[in-house]
Amino acid sequence: MKILYDYHMHSEISPDAHFSMEAMCESALENGMREIAFTDHYEFYVNGVVRPWFNERYVEKYFDTLEECRKKFEGRLSIKSGMEFGQLDISPECNKTVRRYPFDFVLGSVHKLENIDLTHLIVTEKNARSIGDAYYYHLLKLSEEGDFDCLAHMDYFKKHCAKQNLPDLYEEYQPTIKKVLENVIRRGKGIEINTACMGGILEDTMPGLEILRMYKELGGRIITVGSDSHRPERIGYGFDRVYQMLKETGFDSISVYKNRKNIQQPI
Ligand SMILES: [Zn+2]
Numbered sequence: 001m002k003i004l005y006d007y008h009m010h011s012e013i014s015p016d017a018h019f020s021m022e023a024m025c026e027s028a029l030e031n032g033m034r035e036i037a038f039t040d041h042y043e044f045y046v047n048g049v050v051r052p053w054f055n056e057r058y059v060e061k062y063f064d065t066l067e068e069c070r071k072k073f074e075g076r077l078s079i080k081s082g083m084e085f086g087q088l089d090i091s092p093e094c095n096k097t098v099r100r101y102p103f104d105f106v107l108g109s110v111h112k113l114e115n116i117d118l119t120h121l122i123v124t125e126k127n128a129r130s131i132g133d134a135y136y137y138h139l140l141k142l143s144e145e146g147d148f149d150c151l152a153h154m155d156y157f158k159k160h161c162a163k164q165n166l167p168d169l170y171e172e173y174q175p176t177i178k179k180v181l182e183n184v185i186r187r188g189k190g191i192e193i194n195t196a197c198m199g200g201i202l203e204d205t206m207p208g209l210e211i212l213r214m215y216k217e218l219g220g221r222i223i224t225v226g227s228d229s230h231r232p233e234r235i236g237y238g239f240d241r242v243y244q245m246l247k248e249t250g251f252d253s254i255s256v257y258k259n260r261k262n263i264q265q266p267i
């Protein structure tokens, strides 16, 4: 294993995960990780919808638990604070929430379209274009305005097409994806290589080799690697393949973060 930094995982503090931070840390150590970032979910909604769990208390609980883990694993595992913010692009208020807390690292994601999680939308041949258009519209906006450090699983639409055995319409969206990457680079931000669906819904990472190549050609250099684990045993999953992909495309470092400043880590 050559990538020892897993920068995307969820603990039971996230509404959709059920394992303690401590269990995740134990597994990270067993999987040979040197450093991890807990990036629990924080979702934003349009049309005035408020979800009771995404509030100040939620983030306080997150930091308190993280602090306990830092003490417990001191000298054995480096633990960075982070959050995966969904739909940061919907209002300038979202960026203000991000800046309210002392995170080391912030992921920006598009999970929802008009408050409906992509997981609950069934992509069909008929609606694929309209769902894809909406997804990439928000991704582009996020890349222009969001106060994130790295874009999480930027071709997430692909997962939901794959679930229905449909093509991901890459050719259609390639020009938008290029603009997204250009924004990321211009703004000094980065992308994530996410292994969550490997060996399951997808064989591939999100994004895959094609986008990674385009990112390199455009001058991108900031990349984090994340398993997006919601379960301890997935930590570091597929990182050997990511290492190969990075080497194949000419990347010889990945990024780690402290106080939202990126540090290049040779691989
Ligand atoms: Zn996500």
Ligand SMILES: [Zn+2]
Binding pocket: 008, 009, 010, 084, 228
């Ligand atoms: Zn996630």
